[in-house]
Amino acid sequence: MKEICIPIPYLNDNDIAEVEVVVAGKKIKYDFRVESFPWEVENEFSTLADPLERSLARIYKLKSAIEGYSKEWELIQIFNPSENADHIHVLYRKKLKT
Amino acid sequence: MIKTIDLVKVFRTDEVETTALNKVNITVDKGEFVAIMGPSGCGKSTLLNILGLLDTPSGGEYVFNGTEVAKFKEKQRTDLRKGNIGFVFQSFNLIDELTVYENVELPLLYLKVSAADRRKKVTDVLERMKISHRKKHFPQQLSGGQQQRVAIARAVVTRPQLILADEPTGNLDSANGEEVMNLLTELNNEGTTIIMVTHSPSDADKAHRIVQLFDGHIVTENIRQIL
Numbered sequence: 001m002k003e004i005c006i007p008i009p010y011l012n013d014n015d016i017a018e019v020e021v022v023v024a025g026k027k028i029k030y031d032f033r034v035e036s037f038p039w040e041v042e043n044e045f046s047t048l049a050d051p052l053e054r055s056l057a058r059i060y061k062l063k064s065a066i067e068g069y070s071k072e073w074e075l076i077q078i079f080n081p082s083e084n085a086d087h088i089h090v091l092y093r094k095k096l097k098t
Numbered sequence: 099m100i101k102t103i104d105l106v107k108v109f110r111t112d113e114v115e116t117t118a119l120n121k122v123n124i125t126v127d128k129g130e131f132v133a134i135m136g137p138s139g140c141g142k143s144t145l146l147n148i149l150g151l152l153d154t155p156s157g158g159e160y161v162f163n164g165t166e167v168a169k170f171k172e173k174q175r176t177d178l179r180k181g182n183i184g185f186v187f188q189s190f191n192l193i194d195e196l197t198v199y200e201n202v203e204l205p206l207l208y209l210k211v212s213a214a215d216r217r218k219k220v221t222d223v224l225e226r227m228k229i230s231h232r233k234k235h236f237p238q239q240l241s242g243g244q245q246q247r248v249a250i251a252r253a254v255v256t257r258p259q260l261i262l263a264d265e266p267t268g269n270l271d272s273a274n275g276e277e278v279m280n281l282l283t284e285l286n287n288e289g290t291t292i293i294m295v296t297h298s299p300s301d302a303d304k305a306h307r308i309v310q311l312f313d314g315h316i317v318t319e320n321i322r323q324i325l
Contacts, residue, residue: 003300059315066318076299080137
C-alpha cells in the first residue's frame, strides 16, 4: 500500500476523520477514529503502590477496553500515554465492507 | 516454529529493576509474516532479541523448532543462529571496513562454506537485491536504501528459515522503505518466516498478523484487513 500523509486537527472523543481517496477512478472511503480509553487506576485500585501492580492493572483495563470495542473497527496503533495521563489514545480504522 | 510460554525479561541495575517483558505468550508458525507493534519502550526489540537468540530471557520458556532454547549457553545460541536466523536492523549494522561483497560473504565464512559456493551465493543474492554493481563499494559510499538492500542480502545469503527485522524501514525514505518491504514480502512468499518490529502501520499492513505490545504485555493480536 502506498502512503499519503494528511495532516488533520486533533480529534475529540468520538470524532471520526473521514478520508476519501480516488485511485484510478475508484473511490475508497476510510474512517479513522482516535479512541480515548481510561488509563488511570488510582481510584479503583487505591492500594496499588507497587508500580508493576499498577502497570498490570492498567494493561488489564486496556485489554478489556480493546476486547470490548466494536468489531467493525480494527486497531491500528496504540499511542504512548504522556506521563500522569488519565487516558490512553488508540487509533482505529473502520473495516471496509468486502 | 516459535513458541514462548510466559516469557519474562527483567533488566536490573543496582538501583532499578525494569520488567521489559512480562509473561509473553506468542506462537509463530512456519511461513508466517508477523508484525510486532507498540509504543517506544514497550519491549518490542527485547522480544525480537530473545526470539533471535541474541539475548536470554529471565524466565519462561522459548521453544524454537521443537527445542527448548531459553537456557541455551552463548555457544549453543550462536550455533543455532548461524544459518537459521537472519537479522535486518534499522541502522543496517554493516561493517564499515568491509566492502559490500565482503559484508554479504561474512555469514558464509562463519558457516565454512567453500570459496566457490560462497562466490556463487554472494553473486546471486547481490543480483537479486539489485546491488551487484556496488559490490566493491564500502557501506559509507552507499545511500540508506542501498545499505539496507545489502543488509537484507547478508541476512538471506544463508537461506535462513527465519528473518527478524527491527524497524527495517525506520531510516529510509518512503520509496526505499517500500522497496525493502516488497523484498521482505517476496521472501515471505517464498516460504521464509518473518517477524518484524515496526512503528509504521502501513508496513504492518504487509504482515499476516499484528501483535500489539504494551508495557511488556501482548495486549492484542489481530489479522489486519488487506486494503
